[in-house]
Amino acid sequence: MKVYTFGDNTxxxxxxxxxxxxxxxxxxxxxxxxLKEYFYVAIVSYSxxxxxxxxxxxxxxxxxxxxxxxxQQHFNGSIFGAYGCSLGGSFVSLLVSRENIHIDHAIIGxxxxxxxxxxxxxxxxxxxxxxxxxxxxxxGSKLAKKFIAKRMNSQxxxxxxxxxxxxxxxxxSGVDFxxxxxxxxxxxxxxxxxxxxxxxxxxxxxxxxxxxAKKMGEKYRERYEKYFKQPDIIEFDLRHxxxxxxxxRWVKEICKACQII
Numbered sequence: 284m285k286v287y288t289f290g291d292n293t294x295x296x297x298x299x300x301x302x303x304x305x306x307x308x309x310x311x312x313x314x315x316x317x318l319k320e321y322f323y324v325a326i327v328s329y330s331x332x333x334x335x336x337x338x339x340x341x342x343x344x345x346x347x348x349x350x351x352x353x354x355q356q357h358f359n360g361s362i363f364g365a366y367g368c369s370l371g372g373s374f375v376s377l378l379v380s381r382e383n384i385h386i387d388h389a390i391i392g393x394x395x396x397x398x399x400x401x402x403x404x405x406x407x408x409x410x411x412x413x414x415x416x417x418x419x420x421x422x423g424s425k426l427a428k429k430f431i432a433k434r435m436n437s438q439x440x441x442x443x444x445x446x447x448x449x450x451x452x453x454x455x456s457g458v459d460f461x462x463x464x465x466x467x468x469x470x471x472x473x474x475x476x477x478x479x480x481x482x483x484x485x486x487x488x489x490x491x492x493x494x495x496a497k498k499m500g501e502k503y504r505e506r507y508e509k510y511f512k513q514p515d516i517i518e519f520d521l522r523h524x525x526x527x528x529x530x531x532r533w534v535k536e537i538c539k540a541c542q543i544i
């Protein structure tokens with residue numbers, strides 16, 4: 284695992300956590316300039332998903348422990364803010380609930396917060412891996428490449444959202460993701476499904492903000508109210524992580540949630 288930092292280190296720390304199988308540059312590269320005007324930006328690059336190291340993603344809990352150690356060593360165990368994109372929301376939730384480090388403002392970015400048994404998680408992983416691995420890496424699947432081209436070029440009311448969302452996942456971006464192993468991707472997807480973050484999470488001096496994308500459905504609000512006690516649910520009439528696709532608006536909403544502006 285690595286952490287990339289940007290900006291003035293005297294400003295409040297905002298740590299960003301990528302989504303499922305996402306490369307940090309594709310996920311957050313477009314928001315760095317705007318965000319570092321207000322924060323010292325630290326972006327996590329998960330084990331097995333960084334081209335500068337030879338590592339394997341073991342599990343969500345294993346990675347959480349590495350992140351805690353980094354925060355303890357580099358930020359004296361406390362950061363001002365954290366934003367978790369999709370899967371990253373599970374990391375932020377775990378960091379808050381374990382209480383080994385402190386976060387003033389924990390922001391959950393329209394995460395689905397799926398949690399299930401190891402048996403069901405294994406079945407779901409076995410179904411999705413043959414699709415998502417070649418889709419992201421382009422390895423060994425002409426069908427996946429044809430699918431990407433078709434989806435990227437199709438025109439309908441969701442075309443712009445779909446294209447931008449695929450870009451933050453790195454799909455069709457032209458980046459060589461051959462450094463990502465199937466084992467790392469499988470372990471990340473699988474462990475995210477079965478790892479429990481806790482229920483009714485509430486920690487003194489930590490505010491949990493949820494960027495709730497209403498178009499995902501009401502069941503997600505119910506999950507947020509289950510896992511977090513008195514969360515600050517901020518509604519957007521948007522789809523999953525659609526807010527993140529608009530860099531200037533996303534930065535503004537991050538600042539508003541943290542009462543920076």
